[in-house]
Amino acid sequence: MSGGWTTGLLDCFSDCSVCCLGFWCPCVVAGRVADIVSKGHTxxxxxxxxxxxxxxxxxxxxGIPCGxxxxxxxxxxxxxxxxxxxxPCNDCCVHFFCHSxxxxxxxxxLENRGFNVAIGWERNVSQNPGVVTAPAVQGGMNRQTDHK
Structure with a gap:
């Protein structure tokens, strides 16, 4: 079961501050995303x-940046x-052809899902614990037992 992204790959100009940060300082964006996605492990x-x-x-x-x-x-x-x-294709191809x-x-x-990406995982946890919970899995495993 897959869902859609909240913004498109080429919607860079919907948020000019993120667009500029991603173009001029991709190391900052990469670091912030990694911190949130890894739940503070990176x-x-x-x-x-x-x-x-x-x-x-x-x-x-x-001659090729490989970040x-x-x-x-x-x-x-x-x-x-x-x-x-x-x-539109696998993750590595998306990053290779349209990295920023x-x-x-x-x-x-991550922002649209309630994270303040700029403050990192730890501060997100302390300021808004509800946002860091995993999404609910529909149709999870159920164990039925017969009680006689």
């Missing part, structure tokens, strides 16, 4: 630095957490 700073390091090195060495290699995994986790469709837009879409998705 820090914003750690992921942002890793992203910047990989992007810089691969751009200098091979998308580590961000597509967080897109997959986000989709799995909220039962989102894998579209993918990061911005993920950021907007």
């Amino acid at each position: 820090s914003c700073f750690q992921q942002g630095c890793l992203y910047a390091l990989i992007n810089s090195y691969t751009h200098l060495a091979f 998308f290699c580590i961000t597509c995994g967080f897109r997959t986790k986000l989709r799995e957490q909220y039962k989102l469709e894998e579209k 837009c993918a990061l911005c879409q993920e950021y907007r998705e």
Whole structure:
């Protein structure tokens, strides 16, 4: 069962501040998304630095920035957490061909689901515990027992 994203991949200009941040400082967006999606297991700073390091090195060495290699995994986790469709193609292809837009879409998705992405996982938990609960699974496992 898959649901739709709350914004489209190319809806970057629906929120100009996120669009600008994703275009000019994608390491910040990548770090913030990773922090929320990993539920605090990957820090914003750690992921942002890793992203910047990989992007810089691969751009200098091979002419292709490869930060998308580590961000597509967080897109997959986000989709799995909220039962989102894998579209328009698989997650790594989305990040390879439309990287800034993918990061911005993920950021907007988390915001639309009630997160203040800029403050990170820990502060979201302390300020609004209701927003960090997992979505309910419909038709979960039921165990029936006969009581005689």
